[in-house]
Amino acid sequence: MKIISNPIELKNYLKNKKETIGFIPTMGALHEGHISLIRKAREENELIVVSIFVNPTQFLKGEDLDRYPSKDEADKKICEMSEVDVLFFPHKKDIYCDDEVSLLAPKVRGYVLEGTSRPAHFDGVLTVVMKLLNIVNPTKAYFGKKDAQQLNLISLMVKQMFMSVAIIAVDTVRESDGLALSSRNVYLDADERKEALKISTSLHLAHKMISQNILSSTEIKKAMRKCLSPLEIAYVEILNRDFEPIDEVIIKNTVVLVEVKVGTTRLLDNIWL
Numbered sequence: 553m554k555i556i557s558n559p560i561e562l563k564n565y566l567k568n569k570k571e572t573i574g575f576i577p578t579m580g581a582l583h584e585g586h587i588s589l590i591r592k593a594r595e596e597n598e599l600i601v602v603s604i605f606v607n608p609t610q611f612l613k614g615e616d617l618d619r620y621p622s623k624d625e626a627d628k629k630i631c632e633m634s635e636v637d638v639l640f641f642p643h644k645k646d647i648y649c650d651d652e653v654s655l656l657a658p659k660v661r662g663y664v665l666e667g668t669s670r671p672a673h674f675d676g677v678l679t680v681v682m683k684l685l686n687i688v689n690p691t692k693a694y695f696g697k698k699d700a701q702q703l704n705l706i707s708l709m710v711k712q713m714f715m716s717v718a719i720i721a722v723d724t725v726r727e728s729d730g731l732a733l734s735s736r737n738v739y740l741d742a743d744e745r746k747e748a749l750k751i752s753t754s755l756h757l758a759h760k761m762i763s764q765n766i767l768s769s770t771e772i773k774k775a776m777r778k779c780l781s782p783l784e785i786a787y788v789e790i791l792n793r794d795f796e797p798i799d800e801v802i803i804k805n806t807v808v809l810v811e812v813k814v815g816t817t818r819l820l821d822n823i824w825l
């Protein structure tokens with residue numbers, strides 16, 4: 553596995569490659585969820601590039617940038633074992649300078665759900681993803697469905713900026729008890745870990761109601777909120793795949809999303825129906 557930290561060096565290295573390139577951008581602290589993205593990319597591409605960069609511009613003041621889990625050596629081993637060809641490991645100065653050109657998330661879709669409590673978070677996400685995609689110039693880039701709003705906005709950016717990369721959505725990986733894998737799960741103590749199970753239980757309940765033909769968004773959200781109680785709920789939403797609110801679930805065109813705070817940790821999850 554080649555490890556490169558300089559963007560220009562990486563661009564030059566990849567420039568003359570004839571192979572299809574699958575790219576997985578990450579912030580490190582790799583877990584089974586990331587490995588499933590790498591695995592999917594391996595199935596569909598000849599050359600695999602993973603980036604590890606804890607992007608400071610997507611953290612707001614007071615968020616967990618300073619304590620974001622860092623496991624550089626373990627991450628390198630995981631990449632090697634997953635047969636990654638190139639690991640891009642830039643420093644902040646390789647990606648950003650003082651007076652920056654940057655992207656702005658759309659004013660409606662970027663400022664609902666997670667964007668309500670984290671204004672400008674998606675400006676940072678889109679800016680760094682645009683930079684990374686321009687450096688790697690992949691055939692396909694892989695993102696987890698767990699960060700559904702991020703996935704939606706990146707797909708929108710690629711379409712609206714006329715970029716040619718294909719964005720591939722990959723299913724969420726869960727612990728055997730249902731908790732969605734997240735780098736932030738390490739913040740949870742044993743009691744919080746137990747409480748966090750209410751998230752997947754509430755989504756399971758939504759799924760069950762829908763399979764019993766209860767399709768009213770209001771009714772489903774009410775039942776989910778009850779199930780999540782007494783957790784601090786940031787939102788429970790039912791949207792179509794274009795991220796617009798819907799009054800009734802539309803089969804094969806619905807995302808049910810939850811964000812809660814467990815202790816001091818924000819956790820997101822969703823199901824696509």
Ligand code: PAF
Nearest residue numbers: 577578579607677680699
């Ligand atoms: O999902 C993440 O890990 C990050 O938001 C991403 C896409 C790597 C951008 O920093």
